[in-house]
Amino acid sequence: xxxxxxxxxxxxxxxxxxxxxxxxxxxxxxxxxxxxxxxxxxxxxxxxxxxxxxxxxxxxxxxxxxxxxxxxxxxxxxxxxxxxxxxxxxxxxxxxxxxxxxxxxxxxxxxxxxxxxxxxxxxxxxxxxxxxxxxxxxxxxxxxxxxxxxxxxxxxxx
Numbered sequence: 731x732x733x734x735x736x737x738x739x740x741x742x743x744x745x746x747x748x749x750x751x752x753x754x755x756x757x758x759x760x761x762x763x764x765x766x767x768x769x770x771x772x773x774x775x776x777x778x779x780x781x782x783x784x785x786x787x788x789x790x791x792x793x794x795x796x797x798x799x800x801x802x803x804x805x806x807x808x809x810x811x812x813x814x815x816x817x818x819x820x821x822x823x824x825x826x827x828x829x830x831x832x833x834x835x836x837x838x839x840x841x842x843x844x845x846x847x848x849x850x851x852x853x854x855x856x857x858x859x860x861x862x863x864x865x866x867x868x869x870x871x872x873x874x875x876x877x878x879x880x881x882x883x884x885x886x887x888x
Contacts, residue, residue: 745859806832843856
């Protein structure tokens with residue numbers, strides 16, 4: 731089963747819409763902050779989709795800055811990352827994921843793609859859907875959760 735992960739749209743509604751439209755057969759989406767207004771619009775446009783989200787440092791909302799969801803019998807820890815020094819280290823994010831018994835830890839904030847498996851936890855940053863800072867195109871990520879394991883892929887949006 732597939733989950734689409736994206737982050738940091740920063741008022742680019744077109745990028746948020748494109749992610750849903752290009753992945754219309756997918757039911758589950760996770761947004762990692764800095765563009766929560768776009769997510770509110772997506773939720774009203776696509777009420778049949780499950781869209782989970784956390785708030786980022788640029789979001790003015792009461793949404794949590796971290797959360798845990800369970801999809802396909804897999805616990806997923808998600809945070810924007812600004813409160814966990816994501817620009818400097820992934821240690822605090824990994825620590826919180828372990829504390830939550832999560833197999834997957836997701837974060838945004840840096841606008842840079844990142845993927846690593848550390849001691850059985852998949853640590854993933856999908857990059858930015860509109861303002862990348864790693865010299866690569868805007869991006870999102872696919873997470874495929876199967877009976878055979880977990881597969882994560884970073885995907886260009888252009």
